[in-house]
Amino acid sequence: MASPLRQEGIDKAELDLADELGVQLVRFMRLVGKTAKSMMAKQGANGVERAAYAILFHLIHDGPQRTSKLAESLHSEISTISRQSSALVQHGLVERQADPEDGRACLLAPTAEGLRVFEESRRHRNEWLAGVLADWPEDDRRTLSDLLDRLNSGLEAHTPQICEQNKGA
Structure with missing residues (x-):
């Protein structure tokens, strides 16, 4: 059975080009991961896992959320999100708030310090990218x-x- 993504008439040249692009994307993701890890180490992440910053990013861009929604958005296990978000709470970057729809549940939300750390990290990333592309x-x-x-x-x-x-x- 043909893949639902496969279009009629895709020829070998198109598949070869897709393979070249795939190789470059893997190379790109490795370099970005390596660079992000290096930048986080230089900025002193205060013991917070690099992956936990994805939670902070989602909370800033999508608003306060339950752990279960974050796990779904980040394609991660709830236990992993819970552990990482606890570290963010301990470092004052995220806070727990009562869920207005269900008082028994809580939402995670960025704190003012979380916003500051996020913006500082974003500024460093932008300066780095601007330098990479300067010429x-x-x-x-x-x-x-x-x-x-x-x-x-x-x-x-x-x-x-x-x-x-x-x-x-």
Whole structure:
């Protein structure tokens, strides 16, 4: 049975190019991970796991959330999110709030210190990226941003199909 993502008429050249892109994406993800780890170490993450900052990012961008929703969004186990969010709470970056819809539950929300740490980290990342791209023409930088946005949108649109496809594998 053909993959639901597979389009009629995809030829070998297109698949070869997709393979080249895949290799570059893996290389890119490794370099970004290595760089992020190095930057976090240099900034002194106060003992908070690097992965825990993904929780902070989601809370800042999507608002206060239950642990279960964060686990779903981050494709992680609730126990992992609970452990990481506890570390964020201990460091004053996240706080627990009563859930207005269910008083028995709590929401996680960023604190003012969490927002400050996030913005500082974002500033460092932006300075680093600006330095990496400093000798690129402005049009190339804009094109890269536009193409990454387009790629991310395509990945987001096709992710549920990929997940459904892999369930039967």
